[in-house]
Amino acid sequence: MLIDIITIFPEVCKPYLDSSILGIAQEKGKLEIRLHNLRDYTLDKHRKVDDRPFGGGPGMILTAEPVFRAVEAIKRTADSGQRTTKVILLTPQGKTLNQKLAEKLSKRKHLILICGRYEGVDERVRESLVDEEISIGDYILSGGELAALVLTDSLARLLPGVLGHKDSNVRESFSNNLLEYPQYTRPADFRGLGVPQVLLSGDHKKIEEWRKHQAVKITKKKRPDLLRGP
Ligand SMILES: C[S@@+](CC[C@H](N)C(=O)[O-])C[C@H]1O[C@@H](n2cnc3c(N)ncnc32)[C@H](O)[C@@H]1O
Known part of the structure; x- marks a missing residue:
């Protein structure tokens, strides 16, 4: 399974992804995780990823351009002709993650996870780029990174050959x-x-x-x- 994570804080995610079961899953070649800094997909020299909301209101919104460019580039490099990619936005508005949903998603070959920040993401990302929205619970986090890590962790445990004992998942x-x-x-x-x-x-x-x-x-x-x- 390949999981691409788009975030403005890749360095926050990396230590967790490289540790314990997730690290082992990658070492065993059962899971490949690639972190992408959203700023690498900006077009301006300041690498700006956010802007003020139309209509006013508090906070900033992640702009559509870098998110679209990131997903498009990842799909190309992931050889998506060979894989069916699912693009997931981590958002409090999404379907709440549970074990059944994790089991379903663990059967996919390729996921792209988009981590929101600030007040969220330009709605056109949701409308035109995202296949599924997932929440990790009815509370507000400061960003989608923790949610992406939670989702990735729950999936890795379900991949055949990742946990030591073949019954580990069945009994949980x-x-x-x-x-x-x-x-x-x-x-x-x-x-x-x-x-x-x-x-x-x-x-x-x-x-x-x-x-x-x-x-x-x-x-x-x-x-x-x-x-x-x-
Ligand atoms: C501060 S939140 C934005 C909340 C947004 N203004 C709202 O009211 O729905 C910033 C980002 O954190 C992530 N996030 C926050 N809570 C989450 C949750 N419960 N599940 C998944 N992602 C969450 C999302 O990616 C969101 O875009």
Whole structure:
């Protein structure tokens, strides 16, 4: 999978993208992530990417020109004839990201993520360039970078061969509309706090039953909406 991220703060994204699972996914060749500085696609010598909103109002708006030029250039270099590219705008107006949406997007070969800044992006980007709008929740961030990182991270975990154990995804919260069962690790006695005996029993069938029961119990208590399904 190839993910291109367009941002005015590539240096903010890079350390996270190079660390942990995302770094491993790239090393293993399962994921390629390319960061693009929006300013590299401006036409003026000041590399200006924003302007005042028509009609007045607070703040600045990212102009359409560099965003269009960036997406067009990326599509050319990404050999898009061979791939179906989806252009995603990170925006509070988008569909809220959840595991189902992440699963769907993880099947794509190429995504271009546009990170907004300031008061947002010229509406013509949304109208003529963007295939899908995604939000990471009902709150306002200062820019789309964190949202792009959240989305990229959620996708990387789902790519075959990225996580160590092949079952890791299947057992995680939200797969099968359940939250995860409780997990414990050594020591078995921590400051007098124990571990459910069944987990120490070595009886894999019983452990499996206990985990399933716990997952249902926890989901009923914390997120009963998940049990009702989509
Ligand atoms: C300060 S926000 C702009 C908010 C905009 N004025 C509004 O009221 O919808 C700047 C940028 O951060 C990103 N952003 C903010 N909150 C987000 C969220 N919940 N999900 C995804 N992106 C978000 C978007 O790219 C947005 O263009």
